Amino acid sequence: MDGNASAPRFPLPSEIADAPGAEGWRSMYPYFTRFQPDDDKRFWFYNSMHFPEPMPAFDTITAEVPYSAIGANTARVFVFPTTLGIEHRIVNGRVYITANPVTDPDEIGRRAAVFGERAGYYYENWDTLYQGWKMRIKGLIDEITSITVPELPEFDDAAVVTESRGVAQNHYVRENFHRCIDLFSVMWHHHTEFLMLGYGAYVVFFQFCKQAFPEISDQAVARMVAGIDVIMYRPDDELRGLARLAVETGVDDLFTEGCSPPAVLAALAERGEGGQRWLSAFERARDPWFNVSTGDGFYHHHRSWADDLTVPFAALPRYVAQVRDGMLADRPTEALRAERDRIASSYRDLLGSDEEKAAFDQMLGLCRVVFPYVEDHKFYCEHWFTSQFFARIREFGALLARSGVLAEAEDVFQLHHTEVDQALSDVMLAWAAGAPPVGASHFRPIVAERKRILEALRGWSPPPALGPVPEALNDPAVHMLWGVTQQTIEAWLRPAEGEVRGVGASSGVVEGPARVLTDVNQIGEVRDGEILVCPVTAPSWAPVFGKIRAAVSDIGGSMSHAAIVAREYGMPAVVGTGDATKRISTGQRVRVDGDRGIVQVIA
């Protein structure tokens, strides 16, 4: 701060007042997430990329566990020279973070020696290690999928006696719940095992390109590296295949705009061999490819396709119509590969010397080695595993609802996981004692109050950052994972009127009417030629990209789903705007500049 009273600055954490009507928010979150007096001395920014909404109490686990894992990997396991971990705080339901840099040169040197050995080992053995990683992650997914919630019948299973197991079912209520939490933690440790190294290789190539070609766009660099056989496209590919099969087997008449999934499935069962063929293909596609969250895997209410078939069934009628008209094309993978290679070799040819060309080849080669992880890990971790994780927690919620502690299963997400632990203890004790649990009078008012608080918190506009403006922002994690740079901070300090700024993720400029959607279930409302404005996109949004002219999202970076898909469709995209869905309304005419990352409201 320069001491000039009129210079724009961010509020200090201690200056943030409670959102009106939400004064009790602190009781929802653990003590270690509260801002401390000393935190006023540090710079914090709102992690709108991952946490665009107020946090329900249970969902804070998607901050607590990832930060525990990523910090462990950067600070303690791989010993990154210039960064430790990330601290997070919650205020008015919003997650703010800061990174802990290492600045002492001696300390950096000491860490660099360890880092070189450890990171070098991973880079050199990347393919083998990544294959092992996929095996382990699939093992974790199998395990989280197979966890059961004891039913607590009147009499326990006879096998407890005949096999002399010696342990009654109520014990497994806690053990299995703990196992869910433990598996979530193990998954996040694996998630962050490759994360910084993967993005690191990309950032080094990115910075080289920016130095060699100062005016190259971020997306041109991304296109040189982009994978073609990316798992993220698979759920949408499966839907296209199902649409083709519907036409082929003559059951396509069932897929009409607004059709109800249970009604369609029931009708298919009556349609003889064709219906059976479609249903068995549907079952094969559904597991695992419908395990895609409608969000980014950080909130329990971002349900998966598997949970809620209305999303895939909203896309099917359009694909079926395209098949009938002979208009449904597959992704042109060969053309995409050829274009990627053309772009890379064109830039390579423009380099000044053979030395630089050799370095370019090495860096790009390494990026392509690490990119399968960078592009695919989200499907395994945030989508597949996390969809299953929330489904299991929901089943524990159902147990609490059956036992009368909660009014409904979904209410479990209003409790912190340590509170769920207590509620489950209550149920275990009650079953053992032959008495009703006492939790209803304790937890039901808490749940009701928290739902009210969450609603009140939605009305609060979080400042993009808190605390003193840093002189330099050097942390590689902040830079790579959140794209926050000195320029970002400048833009936060001086917001422009009538203009929404974000990351230019796919180039081009178009104008058109905006269609603001807050939920993927609304994708049926999108009309051809509209500009999609949404909180975030995930693979489940893929069907909409065939209709729209441009995409704008509240959250996401240049490697986010919206960015990758928009580049492939060749349409402009601006991501990571923070609040486009709040500042733009459906029907407004907007101009999307995907080169500069600006969305203007024209009329």
Add this chain to the structure above:
Amino acid sequence: MTQLFTCWTAEVGAADAARAGGKAAALGELARAGLPVPRGFVITTAAFLLHMDGVDPDGAARGALVALAADDLAGIARAAAGLRARVVGQALPPEVAAEIAPACAALGDGPVAVRSSATLEDSAEASFAGLQDTYLAVRGTGAVLDRVRACWASLYNDESIAYRRRQGTGEDGLAMGVVVQPMLDPRSAGVMFTRSPVTGDRSVVAIEGTWGLGSALVGGEVTPDSFTVSKVTGEITGRRVGVKLRVHSFTPNGQGISATPMPFALRRSACLSDDEARALAQTGRQVEDHYGAPQDIEWALLGDGPCHPALHADLADRIVLLQSRPETVWAARDRAPIASQQVKASDHVLARFRRAL
């Protein structure tokens, strides 16, 4: 039509700078490469030399210029004014005039541009940009004959001579060709560099343009629109619309061009669509590929408007190139390699993380 003193532009090429001058040689080279340049003819340096035999038979006046110091501006001005007056005052050799008249007739009776083409200009080492004169919207053969001598005289502009003295270039063998082309009435025109003039980035084409004739931009009378287009992806990575307060155009029946206030509706509107900018960049890239080095190009865009009916449906056919010369500023700068080969690819990353980002 190759004759002693004139030939068609397309009949010369890059090797003909001595016979046709730099600009004509470059235009001919572009035409031979299949790039869009206006047709036209060249009055060769032989015509200039014959004329100068009459003006300065023993070469004494020209030889005297070599003795002048680059910073002796008063001396240069005195010597130059005398020489120029003699170049313009001397009657054109009749055999030269006899070739120019039918060539003009072959171009039609519309206005033409009469452009200097000195033997030294537009070389890879030095551009000599803008030091010699060009006359736009010249009407009638008589006026053309006058402007040809004016072009020749402009080889002895004060700044031209001073520039040659600074460069240490002699006067021997120095000559001037002249290019005569039908005058274009472009909707938009400007310049482009096939590398960024700001950063030297070779992966982009930087375009500047304005409505109407490009002379308003070259002369610094407007703040042009600027576009930066990626050569590789066609993305437009920079777009700034200037405030263009004047427009250059030629009146249908008068000599020369006039500068008038830009219509309000056009002042803050972009003189190129994105597609047009991309098509220009593509043409610029073809020129660069032909020469194998970054180029500094003057362009015009025809048609597409109520006053400028499209002559061709295809956008690429509306582009015309008026000049191309090697880019000289960044070409002269050496840059240390940004990175070099490491033992292992991952060494690049490890090295990067050892310092703060």
